[in-house]
Amino acid sequence: MRTTPPTIAAGTIAAAAQPILSASGGLVLRPWADDDAVVFHAAYRDPAIAHWHTRHPASEGDARAWFARYRRDWAQERGAHWAVTHDGGRVLGRIAVREMDLDDGVAACAYWVLPAARGSGVASRALAAVSSWALGEVGFHRLTLDHSTRNPASCGVAARCGFLLEGTKLSDAVHSDGRHDMHLHARIRGDPVSDSV
Template structure:
């Protein structure tokens, strides 16, 4: 995003910076966050490598990852757009929120501005995302961000020997802009 956009809750989506390593390390210290990482993040060096991969992906234009920061510029969560397909003008959205920031609309507000940026600046037409059906907070964030539920992928994901259904959502460039008041996240 060329300019920082202040979101209603005082949050700002911005590209990740190496100085965000302490926030990334703290977020990935939570056991449930292991599923969100593409590699183990247990040291400051791991966090810096995680951040460098995001910067490299942005530079190569294969994925765009945003920190969702508060008014003190502390990263509270992440929103990424990956699997960008220029031929079909599509991308895949994923997001996570640090435990201390959950319930404050970080994912909801964080998804809105990058989605709008993808439609306006990248020329994408369709953004997709999926969440485990046992994660109702993620579903509320998707809906509040303007993503419409489209269907169920049965037993798509496997964690610790357990299979999980995934609900699919999508937002189109032609969809109405989501309401400014987010649904409450938990």
């Protein structure tokens, strides 16, 4: 039995459909659709995405099964997964809020960007939009993200979006070339965010 009230009441998230979020620069974050299976499956054949992600959809059918799981995550208030698109059309990347703990008001963020969209601020703008939604409208208190200490691009995304570096988790994750130390970043509700996003 909990002795403190939940940060977010159960049913708050699942009571409505997963939202479509806007981000600067014409980005639209929308739930994944089955028609996205081709680009989603292809994304995991990109060497950089494959390197940082050890779980890959084996086929377009497998990608659609992942999308079905994403819809269950929303219904069960465990996670929210979006396609990062340009004006709702062409997919540029992925962003998610996972490991939702409504009682404690904490969750974790994750993202990747397709090669053609890298270096244009897509990940930072998408993360800023998702963070504002999660910490504002939904009411989470703390968001985290982690990345390999050998992934400076992801570290830059975190820093630009106000996720402070809290420390290093030694040998915490496996990537395609073995175990990596991981930087842990966090942003707390009410933390200031840079105007550069």
